[in-house]
Every structure is written in C-alpha cells, then in structure tokens.
Amino acid sequence: METFMEYFRAFVIGGGLCLIGQLLIDLTKLTPARILVIYVMAGVVLGGCGVYEPLVKFAGAGATVPLTGFGYALAEGVKKAVAEDGLLGAFTGGFTAGAAGLTAAVTFGLIVARCFKRGDKLS
Amino acid sequence: MEMTNNEYDKLTKKMSPDTKLYKTLPKAFFIGGLICCLGQALFNLYTFWGLNEQNARSVTSITLVFFSALLTGLKLYDKIAKHGGAGTLVPITGFANSVVAPALEFKTEGFILGTAAKMFVIAGPVIVYGIITSVLYGIILYLVQLGG
Numbered sequence: 400m401e402t403f404m405e406y407f408r409a410f411v412i413g414g415g416l417c418l419i420g421q422l423l424i425d426l427t428k429l430t431p432a433r434i435l436v437i438y439v440m441a442g443v444v445l446g447g448c449g450v451y452e453p454l455v456k457f458a459g460a461g462a463t464v465p466l467t468g469f470g471y472a473l474a475e476g477v478k479k480a481v482a483e484d485g486l487l488g489a490f491t492g493g494f495t496a497g498a499a500g501l502t503a504a505v506t507f508g509l510i511v512a513r514c515f516k517r518g519d520k521l522s
Numbered sequence: 523m524e525m526t527n528n529e530y531d532k533l534t535k536k537m538s539p540d541t542k543l544y545k546t547l548p549k550a551f552f553i554g555g556l557i558c559c560l561g562q563a564l565f566n567l568y569t570f571w572g573l574n575e576q577n578a579r580s581v582t583s584i585t586l587v588f589f590s591a592l593l594t595g596l597k598l599y600d601k602i603a604k605h606g607g608a609g610t611l612v613p614i615t616g617f618a619n620s621v622v623a624p625a626l627e628f629k630t631e632g633f634i635l636g637t638a639a640k641m642f643v644i645a646g647p648v649i650v651y652g653i654i655t656s657v658l659y660g661i662i663l664y665l666v667q668l669g670g
Contacts, residue, residue: 409562410555413613417554420608421546431611432644435620438612439652447659460561463579464586465554465612466648472579473656481663489660493653499580500587500614504621504645507591512625512637515595 409461412454416465435466442470447478472496546607553602554609561586561613583614590615594622620644 420438423429429437445451451471455462462468476496480488494501564585568578593599599619603610610616621641628640642649 405566406559406562409558413558413561414551414555414609417606417609417612418547418551420554420612421550422543424608424611425543425546431616431620432647434608434611435617435644435648436651439648440655443652443655443659447662458558460565460582461555461558463565464558464561464582464614466614466617467612469583469614469617470652470655473652474659477656477660478663481660481667485667486661486664489657489664492660493656497649497652500583500617501645501649503584503587504591504618505641507588507618508622508625508641509637511591511595511622512629512633515626517626517629518597518600 405459408458412458412461413464414461416461416467438466439470439473442467442472443474444470446471446474469497469500472500549605550607550609552609553606554612557586557609557613557615586613586615587618590618591622594619595626599623617645617648620648 416438420434423434423437424431442451445467451462451467451474455468455471463471473493473496476494477489477492480492480495482488484491561582564582565578568581569575573581590599593602599610599615600623603616603619610619621644624640624643625637628636630636631640
C-alpha cells in the first residue's frame with residue numbers, strides 16, 4: 400500500500416505539472432521551447448524559495464522528472480556550492496548539478512545521430 | 523499550388539493536431555504521469571542497489587534520457603508525443619527528445635554545423651536561462667550570507 404501511494408503521488412503531481420504545460424500550449428500558444436524555458440526557470444525560482452523541496456519530498460519522481468525538477472536541481476547545486484565555495488559556487492553549482500542530464504543528452508544524442516537513419520520529414 | 527485563404531484555413535485545421543482541451547489535457551496528464559512513475563520505479567531500483575538519493579536521481583535522469591534518445595532514434599517518441607503533448611514535452615525525456623531529434627534530422631548538414639549545432643536549438647535556450655537564473659540565485663544567496 401505504501402509503495403502504491405508512492406507511485407500514485409508521483410503520477411498525480413507529475414501528471415499535474417504536464418497538465419499545466421498542456422494548458423499553456425493550448426490556451427496561450429506558447430511554443431514548446433518557451434514552455435521548457437519557463438519550466439526550468441520556474442524550477443530554479445521555486446527551488447530557491449524553498450517551495451519545491453516539499454513537493455519533491457511528497458511526490459518523488461513526480462516532481463524531479465518534469466523539467467521544473469531540473470531547475471530545482473540547478474538551485475540545489477548552487478546552494479551547496481555557494482555554501483562551500485562562496486561566490487565561486489554561483490558559477491559552478493548549476494552546471495555541476497545539471498551535468499548528468501546534460502551530458503547524457505549530448506552523448507546519446509550524438510550516438511543516435513550516428514547510428515540511426517533520419518526520418519523522411521523534418522519535425 | 524494556388525488556394526484561397528478559406529481553403530488554407532481548412533487545410534491547416536485538418537493538418538494541425540486536435541487542440542480540444544477535453545482530449546489534450548487528460549492525455550497529457552496520463553502520459554506525463556506514467557513517465558514520472560517510470561522515473562519513480564528506476565529511482566527505487568537504484569536506491570535498492572545502494573545508491574544515495576542524489577546519485578539515484580542522477581542515474582534515473584540518465585536512464586530516462588537514454589530511453590528517450592533510443593525511442594527518438596526509432597521514430598517512436600514522436601508517435602507518443604502526438605498523443606502526449608506536454609505530457610511528453612515537460613518530463614526530462616522531452617528535453618532529451620528536443621536534443622536528439624534535431625541532432626538526427628540535421629546530420630545531412632554535417633557533424634559540426636548539422637548534428638552538433640542543431641542539438642542545442644531548444645536545449646540551448648533552456649540551458650542559458652536555467653543557468654542564468656541559477657547564477658542570480660547564487661549571487662543573492664552569497665549576499666544574504668554576507669549580510670547574515
């Protein structure tokens with residue numbers, strides 16, 4: 400039951416964050432690129448204010464997998480780095496925290512571009 | 523091809539995806555929720571294998587990015603995204619798709635200005651504004667520390 404609730408919370412919060420994105424797309428005609436930018440910036444701001452951490456505690460991957468979670472990770476990285484290294488941390492914390500996701504995207508992106516055929520149409 | 527504005531309107535309506543809210547919202551919610559559940563399952567697996575919370579989260583991200591890249595290469599991610607909308611865009615898999623899809627599509631323009639440059643068409647702005655916001659946050663934190 401505990402495990403079920405864990406997944407249920409991840410499903411509802413993660414789905415909810417996606418639903419907000421869909422509302423933005425349908426009602427405001429924001430492009431996907433803008434939505435992603437807004438989500439990451441919102442994640443940093445909410446993470447910085449301390450609002451996002453309780454959500455992560457509550458929903459787990461439901462809060463960390465959406466791109467607001469990436470923003471939250473950037474904020475957490477900066478917080479840790481500033482505590483250790485002072486002002487230098489403001490410059491190193493973000494990329495340090497985002498390294499796993501960014502490096503994975505670049506690495507697998509390059510491998511897929513090498514190994515797969517491109518589609519018929521641009522998308 | 524010559525066509526009147528009216529005909530063009532009809533054509534764009536036919537070609538553009540269905541934007542009726544009662545269809546798009548539940549799909550985005552459901553598919554986005556499922557992707558997060560997959561993330562939760564991976565996270566639980568990695569903590570079970572002994573990774574700490576931070577590392578388990580990172581490896582979960584890497585795994586999801588890997589799946590997304592693979593599905594993008596197999597042209598399956600776009601098919602899911604047609605239904606998922608923001609449900610496939612907002613999770614980190616959507617970010618990965620925005621990197622991998624142009625990298626693959628523009629490989630005909632070469633590996634420097636095609637694949638490598640186009641990789642960041644969407645990811646670039648996300649990284650720039652995400653990092654800038656985090657730098658501002660860091661500077662504010664630093665000043666607060668000085669003051670306190």
